Amino acid sequence: MTEEEKTPAREIITDYAQANFRYFRTADGTVYAQRNGHPVARPIRSQGTTGSHRQELMVGLFRDGIGVFNGTAMKEALDLIEALALTEEVQPVHIRVAPGHDGxxxxxxxxxxxxxxxxxxTGWDIATPDPREVCWRRTQLTxxxxxxxxxxxxxxxxxxxxLCNFATAETECLALAWLIGCLGPSVPVPAPFLTGPQGAGKSTGGRMLVRVIEGMTGDLRRAPKDEENLIAAVAAGWVTALDNLSHMTPDLSDALCCIVTGAENVKRALFTDGDVFRARYRRPLLLTGIDVGVIRPDLAERLLPLRLERPRIRRTEAELWTEYAEVLPVILGSLLDLTVRVRAAEAETPTDLRMADFAHLCAQIDAATGLGALAAYRASLDDLNDDVIEGDLLAQTVLRHAADIAPSTAQRMTSTEWLHCLTRLYSGEDFRPLPKGWPTTGKVLSDRLKRLQPTLAARGILIDWGRTKTARYIEITRPSAVPPSPEQEAAF
Incomplete structure (x- = not known):
């Protein structure tokens, strides 16, 4: 056979790849390869240690007796396959949890x-999903x-x-609600914050909750020092668990809010000047710690405090995790049974809570089991509001001032006038020095009050903004009575 009659190596690789793999692209343009009949997909450009598509092709070509090819032929074949796949239909890939057909x-x-x-x-089954219904993405964290x-x-x-040392029955039902929420691909769930005295087993309890969803290799990790590394870790797994938090910076607090409710990160693609890389993420989050200091109001609405107590009898780590590994199949089976029951239950969605999807899930749990999850969730938010107020001197000062406002009376001033009023009230007659972080301008005060608005509303203090013909104003009102919650109305 002459050199002209030989089939180029890149064509042999391309023909083999198209016969044994399905190629498609995601919405961000990444091309994935999926072995025929298998639900796991790998990006064709991945060089990861979890197994790249390039390695799949090399092993397949060798085991099927086709040959071993050099890197140039493999690169040219993959370049062509990638170009062809960009014309195919878009299909998403999922980590751990995915939506399917028929609900x-x-x-x-x-x-x-x-x-x-x-x-x-109607239940749950063990099966291999149709590759066109679900495409799994695997990483080292899977x-x-x-x-x-x-x-x-x-x-x-x-x-x-x-096995867990939850302090109350309310804490237990909130932990179950979070686990059920983790099995929903499109429902944002608040982040459990495991707290309690030293020695209460917060890290161990956090690992147990995480491993129900992530398996025995799931673990807690320290919070990364920068947002980019945090987002990379979040995007590579399903449940993100941060251990032993002792301080919550504003940047970390904002990043955690984005993880819970979802956001997108855009950065320049490597080795390019004009292209960008998009990373969308919304993941279940879990935190542990004794005290993280001041909690910002927007994060407080996204937290789920779970208090633990010190165990009466101590056990060795080996004994504890051996028992946990033995009962994990039963734990997962029971959680799936409960999830089916809860999803089948009908319940109204509370309209007064920010995390409405999770509140609806709690209402479904109550309808299916009668555990009182929604009341426990409301009580946990109330406790967090107290924590926010105790850690914010401005909020405490606004409450002191509002106590002197006549019920159903609105007090209206400009932001600068409010700043002078609240500053005089805090300083008092002895002119005590203002704390670090106290608002220095009317604009800063207005922005701080916008953050505190939901927290103060839960304490019966309403704040609103408006404009007259000459200036903008802030209005603070103390209603004559706080409207009753839906549970209180139902009690009557």
């Missing part, structure tokens, strides 16, 4: 054979889950709660 959702068990859990309105046990009769939930 179902999928849970990736992280297994090499692609077996997953399909949670549907651990393997055991095959869940069927017909557990709730024994797994009892085992989990026995």
């Amino acid at each position: 179902a959702t999928w849970l990736d068990l992280g297994r090499a054979d692609g077996l997953s859990v399909r949670i549907h309105p 651990g393997e889950l055991p095959i869940p046990t069927k017909d557990t009769d709730g024994k797994g939930i009892d085992a989990l709660l026995r």
